[in-house]
Amino acid sequence: MGQRDGVALCVADNGGVTSEGVQELIRLAGDDRSLLEEAVATARARSPQVGALPEHEVRRHTQAVLEAVSAALVRGGPDEDDLAAADRLGTDRALQGVPVAALLDGFQAGRSWLVRTVVERGRAAEMTADALLDAVTRIDTITTALEHRMVHAHRITELELARTARESTAQRLRALLRGEPVDRPLEPGRAYHCVVSEISDPTTARHVEAVLGSAGLTGMVDGTLAAVLHHMPELPAGLPPLVVSPPVPPARLPGLYEVCRRALRAATEGGPRKLTALALPTALAAQPELGRLLAAELLPALDPADPFHRELARTAVAYLDHGARIGPTASAVHVHPNTVKFRLRRLRDLTGHELTGSLVHCAHLWWALRVWLSSDT
Template sequence: MPQPPVVHRPQPREDALTALVQELAADTHLVDEVVRAVGAAFPEAPRRPSPEIRHAVAALLAAGFAAFTREGEPEFTEACRFGAGRAALGVPVAALLSGVHAGRGRILEIAIERGRAAGIPAEVMMQALLRLDRYGILLERQVVEAYRAARRDLRRNHRDARIAVLRMLLLGGRGGGGPDPARFGLHAGGRYHCLAADAADPAQIRSLEGALARRGGVVAPVAGRLAGLVPRLPSPAPATAALVVTTPAVGLDRAPAAYALCLTALRAAGGDAPAGIRRTGMHGVAGLAGETALAAQPMLAGFLSESLLGGLDPGDEFHHELASTALAYLDHGQRLDRTAEALHLHPNTVRYRLRRLQELTGLAERLTVLETVRWWWALRSWPPSSVH
C-alpha cells in the first residue's frame, strides 16, 4: 500500500510569527505611527506631514513586509524615489538619516511589543528582528544613494547653491554657511518679498519654482517647503493648487522673521486649516492676517471653543453640520442667502440649523465685531484637540 505524502507543516512558533507579520502589514495605524516618528526626528518638517510622505512610508512598509515573507531580492524602487525626492525638496542629509532611523526604530519597537503580546519565544523574535533590521539597512543604503545621486544633479545646475543661500538667509544661519547672496542678486541694501508654498510634490515644486522666480531673486526648496526671496512678485500670479504666501518687500535682516510669518500663515490657511477654509493660489500674508494671528494662540482657541460651544457633542454628526453652517454664515457676512448659496442648501435649512445652534450654545442672532471674532474663532477651532 503506498504511503501518504509527508506534509511539512510550520511549527506553531512559525505560525505565530507569520501571523504577526500579516497583522502588522494589515494595520492601517502603523503607517501613522511611523510617520509621527519620522516627523518628530526632523524639527524643521511641516507640522502636518504631506500625503506624499505618508504614501512613501506606506509603500516602504509594504515592500518590507513582502520581502520578509518571500524569498528573493527586495524591491527598493520606492526607496530610491523617496531619497531623490528629499534631495529635490532641499532636505538636509542629516535630517533624512534621522527620519529613516526614527522610522526603523519605531517599527522594531512595535514588532517587539506585538511579539511579546502574542507569546512568541524570544529566540524566534530575535531572528525575525535581525531579518527586519537587515532589510532596514539595505533600504537606508538605497535611500541615501538615490539622495546623493540627485544632489549631484542639483549641483550641476546650481540649484544646490540656491538652496544653501536660502537656508542661510531664511533660517537665520541655522542651515550652516552658504554662497555669497550677491551671487544671486540678493544685496544687503535691497528689499525682497519673502514667500513660502505648501507644495509637496517634487514636480509641482519644480513648476512653481520657475514661475515664482521669473522676475528675479532666488526660489528653491528649504527643509521640505518651497521658499524664496524675490524683488518682484510674478504678475499674473501662477495658477496652482498649492497655497503660496507672500510678504511685502523687506530687508534681508528681516527675512527670517518674514519667513516664520509665512510658515504660520501656511499652517493657518493651508494644510492645517479645516477643509472649508483651506486656501489655494497666491495670497499676501496681510490678507491672511486674521487666520495667522489666531493660529498663533492654539491654547486660547481651545479654551474659547470649549467655553462657547460646550453644548455641542463632537461625536454627533449633526452638531458638526451646525458648526460648519454657522462658520459659513459668519464667513459670508451673516447673510442667509449667501450662506445657502455657498453650502448649496435652502435658506430655510440654514435658518433651522442656526436656530438649533442658538438653542444649544446661546449664539446671538446679531453679533458685534468682537463677538463675531470670538464665535468665528471658536467654530473654526471646534472640536478642541482635548476631546480627541
C-alpha cells in the same frame, strides 16, 4: 495556523514562526493606521529637518518603506522594487534639501520603532524567543540593505545637483531664509515677497519654479517649494496653497519665513493666499488649547456627532465670514436664505448666543465654532 489577537501566525513543527508569520506582523503594522501614524511621528520627532517636511510627505515614504520591508520578508530579501522605494526616498530628500545625516536620523528612528512594534506584537502572540530573534535579525538585514540604497541615491542626487545652477540658487535661498551669510546678498534698498507652499513633490515643484524663477530666487527649503521674489508673477490655476507675504526689506525675510510657514498650516484654500489675510487664523491656530476651552464653554449643547449640529455650525461660520449677510451666506453654503435664517435661530436656541454684538463676542464665537467643527465626530 494559529490565530491570536487578530494576527495570523504560521507555526512550524518546532513551535517557531515561519517568515510568513513575521511578515504578517509587519503587514498588520502597515495596515494599522494608528501604527503608521506612530512611525511617522517617531521619524519626524527624531530629525528636526524631517519634521519640517509636510506630514503627508513623511507619511508617503514611511508607508512605502514599510511595504518594502513587508514584501522583502516574504521573499527572504529585498528585490529591485523594494530597493527602488529606498532610492525614491533618498532622491526626494536630496531634492528637498534634507541632509543625509537628518535623513538617517529619521530612517533609524523608524527602524527602531518597527523592531519594537514587532517584538511587542510577537510577545502578545506568544512567539518564542528564537522566533523573535529571527524576526529582528531579518528586519535588520533588510533595512540595512534599504538604508545603503537610500544613502547611495541621496549622494548621487546631491552630486548631480551640485553641478547645476538650480541647486546653487536653492542653496542661496536656504541661507537667506535661515538668516545665514550669503555670498551675493539681496539689494538692501529693495523689498521682496516671501513665498512658501505645500508643494513637496520635486516634479511638481519644477513646473512652478519655472514660473516663479523669473521673479527671484526659488528652491526647496525645509522640504517644500519656497521663494523670495521682487514681484509676484501670474500663477497657474489648481495649485495647492501658497502663502505670499507683503514685500519687506531683506533683513526681515528670515523671521517672515517662519510666520509664512505657520500661516500655511492655517490655509484651507488652494492657490496664492496673502499672509495678511491669514493673520487671524494663524494667530488662533497657535493657541489650540485656548480654542478648545472656548468651544467647551460657549458650545456645550452642540454634539459633534450630530450632522444637523454640524450644519448649524458651518452655516454660522459662513455667516460671520460673510459679514453677517444672509444672501452671501446662503450662496456659500448652497441653501435658500430662509434656511440660513432658520439655522441661525436654531443655533441661538441651542447655545443661547446671538451672532451679533461686539467684535470680541463675534470673534470668540467664530473661533469656538471653527475649533468645534474640527473636533472628532
